[in-house]
Amino acid sequence: MRDDSSPSSPATPRTRIPAGAPADSPYALQLERGFPGLRFEPLLEEEFRQVFQAESRPQIRRNLWIALVIVIGFSAMTHLVLEPVVNLLMNKIRLVMFAPILALGLVLVRSGLYQRYYPIVCQVSAPIFGAGVAVLSVIAAGHGVNLISTVVIMTIFIYFMLGMLFYAALASASLVTVSYLFAAVIARLDPAVIVVDVGVLLSANVIGAIVCYTLERTNRTNFLEEQLLIETASRDGLTGIHNRRYFDDHMDRIWLQAIRDQLPVALLLVDIDHFKAYNDFCGHQAGDECLRRVARSLTRSARRPLDVTARYGGEEFAIVLYDAGREHVEEVAQRIQANIQSLAIDHPASPQGARLTVSIGAACVQPVAGRSHFGFIQLADEALYAAKERGRNCVVIMDKEYEQLSTGSFRKKPSDRRSAG
Numbered sequence: 211m212r213d214d215s216s217p218s219s220p221a222t223p224r225t226r227i228p229a230g231a232p233a234d235s236p237y238a239l240q241l242e243r244g245f246p247g248l249r250f251e252p253l254l255e256e257e258f259r260q261v262f263q264a265e266s267r268p269q270i271r272r273n274l275w276i277a278l279v280i281v282i283g284f285s286a287m288t289h290l291v292l293e294p295v296v297n298l299l300m301n302k303i304r305l306v307m308f309a310p311i312l313a314l315g316l317v318l319v320r321s322g323l324y325q326r327y328y329p330i331v332c333q334v335s336a337p338i339f340g341a342g343v344a345v346l347s348v349i350a351a352g353h354g355v356n357l358i359s360t361v362v363i364m365t366i367f368i369y370f371m372l373g374m375l376f377y378a379a380l381a382s383a384s385l386v387t388v389s390y391l392f393a394a395v396i397a398r399l400d401p402a403v404i405v406v407d408v409g410v411l412l413s414a415n416v417i418g419a420i421v422c423y424t425l426e427r428t429n430r431t432n433f434l435e436e437q438l439l440i441e442t443a444s445r446d447g448l449t450g451i452h453n454r455r456y457f458d459d460h461m462d463r464i465w466l467q468a469i470r471d472q473l474p475v476a477l478l479l480v481d482i483d484h485f486k487a488y489n490d491f492c493g494h495q496a497g498d499e500c501l502r503r504v505a506r507s508l509t510r511s512a513r514r515p516l517d518v519t520a521r522y523g524g525e526e527f528a529i530v531l532y533d534a535g536r537e538h539v540e541e542v543a544q545r546i547q548a549n550i551q552s553l554a555i556d557h558p559a560s561p562q563g564a565r566l567t568v569s570i571g572a573a574c575v576q577p578v579a580g581r582s583h584f585g586f587i588q589l590a591d592e593a594l595y596a597a598k599e600r601g602r603n604c605v606v607i608m609d610k611e612y613e614q615l616s617t618g619s620f621r622k623k624p625s626d627r628r629s630a631g
């Protein structure tokens with residue numbers, strides 16, 4: 211946990227890290243380190259981009275419709291002010307360049323491919339669309355109509371309306387300015403007009419880039435702070451491992467995932483033996499330290515990517531293992547006991563020996579649709595109760611009993627219990 215007593219923290223509140231936030235949280239570390247280049251460390255960057263993109267989706271969809279209305283509006287306007295032959299040429303460009311890009315954007319933003327492909331498609335198509343706008347503006351300028359405002363609108367659109375991150379927007383909008391310059395020189399527009407127009411576009415780029423950078427910084431800070439708050443709320447204040455709330459949410463998710471993937475899940479409930487006696491003899495502070503050490507040891511015992519260790523309540527811990535058969539559960543349970551033993555915590559008040567021990571009850575099942583995880587948790591609890599009944603410092607694993615288990619008939623059938631320890 212974060213040490214708020216550090217002398218520099220109250221005087222220099224550079225970041226808004228909540229009290230009690232886990233010090234090892236990647237969000238807290240990134241907030242402390244800062245991100246002047248608008249880039250997080252790789253895993254966080256990936257997460258931020260996904261969240262940002264998902265959150266921008268409704269606005270992007272709305273903005274693409276707005277783009278369509280603007281394109282139609284300007285077509286109507288040029289239809290009124292330009293000769294038909296010039297307008298026909300412009301309409302061809304609109305049809306070939308704008309219509310497919312807008313249609314692609316609108317389809318993509320609605321489809322399941324959005325999350326994966328939108329940034330790439332946008333990065334490629336935004337400058338092409340912008341170049342089209344620049345070419346139209348140059349054609350119109352050749353016929354005495356100044357449409358540089360459309361290129362400015364396009365520049366602003368790229369910075370703020372397409373859900374692009376700063377560097378992508380900067381590159382795309384700069385390409386639009388370069389396209390305009392290129393088209394204007396080829397079309398031999400009046401140099402004075404070119405200079406003024408490019409000046410206008412560069413100003414739009416500077417303003418757009420500054421505001422876009424500031425917005426992205428704010429977005430990134432908000433993201434880190436929100437994730438940190440969520441993480442803080444899901445950690446146990448004493449031990450720093452996941453808390454009961456996180457365990458409940460995780461169990462909901464993993465149960466459904468296991469049904470979909472048709473894979474077994476296991477739950478190990480680990481309870482410290484005679485902890486009341488330990489507390490009474492050694493004091494509550496020593497009890498707290500003991501809980502911390504046991505929690506650290508448990509997280510070291512189950513380290514596969516989807517393994518979750520949580521404080522289930524008091525001196526009881528829960529470990530959820532995904533895709534774990536009985537053999538793996540036995541292996542993890544033995545590792546837990548060996549690791550606890552190697553902690554060598556003195557327990558002078560234990561009726562069983564001089565060292566602290568744990569009892570483990572485990573359930574190992576293949577989740578099926580139509581059955582909730584409550585029975586699964588009950589089975590692990592039954593197994594833990596059986597381990598305590600067997601004299602503690604042992605492991606009881608239940609799996610087949612799941613078939614006969616009826617939720618609510620807790621501890622009614624001790625004869626059904628099978629020991630593995």
Ligand SMILES: Nc1nc2c(ncn2[C@@H]2O[C@H](COP(=O)(O)OP(=O)(O)OP(=O)(O)O)[C@@H](O)[C@H]2O)c(=O)[nH]1
Pocket residue numbers: 448481482483484485486487489493494495496497498501523524525598602
């Ligand atoms: N120090 C400390 N003690 C806690 C905490 N939470 C629960 N406890 C203590 O854990 C003890 C649990 O006692 P019991 O439920 O009787 O279990 P036990 O003594 O371990 O007995 P068995 O589980 O049957 O072996 C109680 O004395 C609680 O006060 C905590 O956060 N800190």
